[in-house]
Amino acid sequence: MKSLSETDFTIIGLGLMGASLAAALRPHCHRIWGVDQDPGALQWCHAQGWIDCGHQRFEDAIPHSDVIVLATPVRTILTFLEAIPSYLMPGTLVMDLGSTKTSICEKMEHLPLGVEAIGGHPLCGREVSGARNADASLFQDRLFVLVPTEKTSPRALDLTIQLVKSIGARPVILDAATHDRLVATSSHLPYLVACTLVATASRMSDPENFLWHLVASGFRDTSRLAGSDVQMMLDILQTNRSNILRSMKIFAQTVNELIQILESEDEAQLKAWLENAREERRRHIQ
Amino acid sequence: MKSLSETDFTIIGLGLMGASLAAALRPHCHRIWGVDQDPGALQWCHAQGWIDCGHQRFEDAIPHSDVIVLATPVRTILTFLEAIPSYLMPGTLVMDLGSTKTSICEKMEHLPLGVEAIGGHPLCGREVSGARNADASLFQDRLFVLVPTEKTSPRALDLTIQLVKSIGARPVILDAATHDRLVATSSHLPYLVACTLVATASRMSDPENFLWHLVASGFRDTSRLAGSDVQMMLDILQTNRSNILRSMKIFAQTVNELIQILESEDEAQLKAWLENAREERRRHIQ
The missing domain is CATH 3.40.50.720 (NAD(P)-binding Rossmann-like Domain)
Known part of the structure; x- marks a missing residue:
């Protein structure tokens, strides 16, 4: 060669x-x-x-x-x-x-x-x-x-x-299986989460779209991936469906867990949960 | 004056x-x-x-x-x-x-x-x-x-x-009520979504934390807000709880809707859903 x-x-x-x-x-x-x-x-x-x-x-x-x-x-x-x-x-x-x-x-x-x-x-x-x-x-x-x-x-x-x-x-x-399992969470899940955030904002928006005027850098960054090429992402979703579904379901469970903590009015638990997320990100992402 | x-x-x-x-x-x-x-x-x-x-x-x-x-x-x-x-x-x-x-x-x-x-x-x-x-x-x-x-x-x-x-x-x-209702979705929801994404990745991670090594700019941006000051965010969550809970529940419904579409294997519907999110973001966020 x-x-x-x-x-x-x-x-x-x-x-x-x-x-x-x-x-x-x-x-x-x-x-x-x-x-x-x-x-x-x-x-x-x-x-x-x-x-x-x-x-x-x-x-x-x-x-x-x-x-x-x-x-x-x-x-x-x-x-x-x-x-x-x-x-x-x-x-x-x-x-x-x-x-x-x-x-x-x-x-x-x-x-x-x-x-x-x-x-x-x-x-x-x-x-x-x-x-x-x-x-x-x-x-x-x-x-x-x-x-x-x-x-x-x-x-x-x-x-x-x-x-x-x-x-x-x-x-x-x-190996291919490990790759696909890990990127389902590290890469494909964030795309679907970004799309879901945009879809939620559309549902919550007022008739004058004033909600969209209030959008600042936080929403902009969190939703950035929703602008990805749809055809490219469809190919990814269709060829890694079972891993992505598994990640999405764990994500949905985690959303519901957070909703329950918010509803419980247990501020100490909420604080610990948010601090854990902050610390996990700080530890792994520079 | x-x-x-x-x-x-x-x-x-x-x-x-x-x-x-x-x-x-x-x-x-x-x-x-x-x-x-x-x-x-x-x-x-x-x-x-x-x-x-x-x-x-x-x-x-x-x-x-x-x-x-x-x-x-x-x-x-x-x-x-x-x-x-x-x-x-x-x-x-x-x-x-x-x-x-x-x-x-x-x-x-x-x-x-x-x-x-x-x-x-x-x-x-x-x-x-x-x-x-x-x-x-x-x-x-x-x-x-x-x-x-x-x-x-x-x-x-x-x-x-x-x-x-x-x-x-x-x-x-x-007015205060309109402000709090709109920022619950435009600002506070993205924070909770970012935290939930990080918490999900922690749950899905392998013992060697290899998932975190694969994290690229997409995950980084989508999760950026999880690094926010927790005490400041707690004050926000506790003084805008009902609006935020409402947004989180609509978000959870939307996540479940997307899971159902993924499970249905109806690619045309999935494509339309993703294109709608992309177009909504493009229309409202430059």
Whole structure:
């Protein structure tokens, strides 16, 4: 397997993640082929010097590459994993940037003999999307989860770790089930909570929408994730449903517990509960 | 009543709000007396040039002032409204910066004849506290709710509007009940939601706390308010309990509604629900 600086990449999907990866990776690899249905995204990435060549059809890019990076929403990645096998040379490495890993890594196991595959998930979501919001610094100091499969050779793992470090991210290796279970709470639950807060405010709002005028930075930050791309989030919710439902139900129980404490008028208990939440956050989040 | 530039103020409580008000107001008024139990806060504000003189006992400052601003947590404001009347000259204006208004404005109505009073609430909370985090720009472009009472003359209202504009904030006049009903959802609910998210993550976390390592900007922002000062928030929760309980119960209903949609596997309905939340936020929050 070639070193990173000799490696040719095809990145399929030049949205925020794919285009940012192209931007961050371009100085460290040999060549990047970009694939996107949208000619505007291809032109933008080419004009920025992030890709060497752009194609609307993946068939035109894949044969030239050592590594294929699937950087689309999760269910589109699943579709590509069924569409691309006949175009893959033996020795090609397939990786992805999808936000859930179990369904993707399962499908990777069925790629042709000789093709390598590894799951990836950079933890750097934003609520903006598209190539024009891409940024080479998106991955800086962020965790980048790698999920080795049965089709991951030690050399393929080495190359992806090099890739992750070259874009300024910190590699961490997890199995798919653990990843999906943990991000259901750390990432997908906050999105649903933000949406629920917005939906509640809509219900509580006055006819003149004065409630919305009173919204300050607290509501704004707590609800920020509700602005996320819905199609991308739907793919995540549908491919990590059971973990997310479990987190949501624990969240609902915790809401009800807090309501009971508020109703009990037991101020000492309320204080202890709130101080515990504050302390937990302070301990784990800088 | 004097113009703002001729007016002497006493600000009781030099925490984040009181000290920031002193910093922002100082160039526009005649003199500011600061009152705080903590000599360190007094020294800091004096060294910054935000107050002309500092006292630990309010009795030493009040007689010199035209306007008394109560800038402590809500229940301490209520205590001061009982403690200060015998020190107030006729014509003195009492105002406050408390986050809930009904209990404070009710108590203001019982101030001695000839004393004026108006409720105030600048919408610029932060999760940090204390004089050393104070900042003259804290109020810039923020709403500053004014709640006139039966003891608010037109000239007192004029003076407070001048004050609000002088510190860069935008005055808005509301009655206490409407204010408390709306901020229960726009401000207090997000705090409780953030705490509940943190409590849920604690319950879902693995023994190695790996969940917390995976936390990215989304969880961080959604949970930011959980770092708020607990004593200040307790005062708010205890003086706006019925409104907050109502909002929390609607929130809990909305969580359960979303769980049902997730369980139904009706993707079209889920998509419509999430798109509605995204669109509501986009429409109301820039």
